[in-house]
Amino acid sequence: MEDVLIECSPGISGDMLLGAFYDLGVPKKVIEQPLIDLGLKDLYQLEFKESKSCSIRGVKAKVENIDGSTIKRNWRSIKELILNGHLEDKLKKLIYEVFESLAIAEGKVHGIKSEDVHFHEIGAIDSLVDIIGVCAALKYLNPKKVYCNEPMLGKGFVQTEHGKLSVPPPAVIELVRQKNIKVLSNRDSIEGELSTPTGIALIANLVDSLEVPSKYSINSYGVGIGNLKFPFPNLVRVYKVTSFEVSSFNEQINPKCEDISVQEAWIDDQTPEDISNFVEKLRIEGAYDVSYQAINMKKNRIGFSIQAILPIEKKEFFRRLWFDYSNTIGVRERTQSRWILLRRRGECSTTFGNIKVKQTLKPDGSITLKPENDEVLRLKLKHKISTYEIRKIIKESSKNFKAFENWK
Numbered sequence: 001m002e003d004v005l006i007e008c009s010p011g012i013s014g015d016m017l018l019g020a021f022y023d024l025g026v027p028k029k030v031i032e033q034p035l036i037d038l039g040l041k042d043l044y045q046l047e048f049k050e051s052k053s054c055s056i057r058g059v060k061a062k063v064e065n066i067d068g069s070t071i072k073r074n075w076r077s078i079k080e081l082i083l084n085g086h087l088e089d090k091l092k093k094l095i096y097e098v099f100e101s102l103a104i105a106e107g108k109v110h111g112i113k114s115e116d117v118h119f120h121e122i123g124a125i126d127s128l129v130d131i132i133g134v135c136a137a138l139k140y141l142n143p144k145k146v147y148c149n150e151p152m153l154g155k156g157f158v159q160t161e162h163g164k165l166s167v168p169p170p171a172v173i174e175l176v177r178q179k180n181i182k183v184l185s186n187r188d189s190i191e192g193e194l195s196t197p198t199g200i201a202l203i204a205n206l207v208d209s210l211e212v213p214s215k216y217s218i219n220s221y222g223v224g225i226g227n228l229k230f231p232f233p234n235l236v237r238v239y240k241v242t243s244f245e246v247s248s249f250n251e252q253i254n255p256k257c258e259d260i261s262v263q264e265a266w267i268d269d270q271t272p273e274d275i276s277n278f279v280e281k282l283r284i285e286g287a288y289d290v291s292y293q294a295i296n297m298k299k300n301r302i303g304f305s306i307q308a309i310l311p312i313e314k315k316e317f318f319r320r321l322w323f324d325y326s327n328t329i330g331v332r333e334r335t336q337s338r339w340i341l342l343r344r345r346g347e348c349s350t351t352f353g354n355i356k357v358k359q360t361l362k363p364d365g366s367i368t369l370k371p372e373n374d375e376v377l378r379l380k381l382k383h384k385i386s387t388y389e390i391r392k393i394i395k396e397s398s399k400n401f402k403a404f405e406n407w408k
Contacts, residue, residue, distance in 0.1 A: 004143040008151040011194025014130030016224035019061040021137035024222030058223030063126035075103035109170035154194035179204040213243035261315035268303030
């Protein structure tokens with residue numbers, strides 16, 4: 001399975017990303033199918049045209065509003081459109097998260113609830129096409145990991161439906177802060193909006209790492225051309241790459257060794273409810289595991305020891321969470337190595353229907369199969385049978401296993 005590398009050159013926008021994915025080989029039908037499924041097919045016309053920027057070729061994505069509508073949708077109506085649409089769950093989740101982050105950012109800068117945000121430009125049909133199309137393209141490519149370099153934001157002023165705003169616009173600033181995105185700063189940067197709210201929202205939600213692999217090979221690439229004129233090529237490149245990171249592995253090596261980050265703190269001035277909420281936040285944001293326990297601290301106070309095991313590339317993001325969502329004034333952090341067996345998720349066809357399971361590859365080549373605990377509980381409640389019986393039936397159906405992913 002390949003990785004995807006997005007190159008901001010130097011900024012990012014939704015239409016440039018869309019053009020780059022099309023140039024990379026994502027079929028137009030793939031991009032448009034979710035728009036059709038959401039009932040938007042009669043509202044726009046999407047064209048991909050060969051174009052150049054400073055003599056460099058690429059593809060420009062152009063969206064035309066063909067019904068003449070000037071409706072500006074709010075987050076409530078867009079949310080309803082997405083959630084009620086006939087989309088695959090994974091794609092629906094991607095699209096929802098991009099729009100939700102935009103709604104939260106807009107609500108913050110305008111001082112209103114996210115539910116009440118009117119998106120203006122973002123709610124227009126061209127931005128709907130850009131966001132939904134890019135999410136569909138990425139799902140189609142199904143990369144192992146998505147990388148992106150740090151974008152530049154630009155300077156000067158831009159004309160919006162809020163009036164003339166300084167660059168970067170408030171929503172971009174809030175998205176960068178909200179998602180803890182590193183950006184490149186250059187006092188001599190060119191006048192103009194290099195990165196749009198839509199572009200930043202897309203990479204904030206779709207990208208796994210804003211650090212480019214130190215070593216990789218390029219298998220293919222696409223180029224998306226922007227509309228603004230600069231003294232340099234205004235484009236975005238999207239590459240299919242094979243990365244050779246320290247953490248990457250040969251599938252014949254099992255178990256594999258990888259670096260992880262361990263962060264921990266002792267807290268004695270928060271309620272058990274607050275601690276529980278914080279621990280859940282760490283898990284939701286992607287911690288590998290979190291443990292906590294009550295301990296005796298100074299002045300005989302009861303406190304909590306919390307330890308989180310994290311992906312090494314997200315240690316800075318999680319460091320911020322400690323200070324934003326807990327009362328701690330300090331976090332201990334260390335990098336450790338761990339040995340883990342290769343595993344992959346999938347499903348088994350059983351008499352209960354398709355059940356989500358996980359396979360683990362032992363060093364001797366044997367494979368163990370374990371159902372997801374949520375699935376066992378669901379079946380237990382539905383069929384009124386014991387956990388032992390459920391696990392036995394699933395084990396007997398192991399030959400019907402179908403993988404969702406490669407070993408990792």
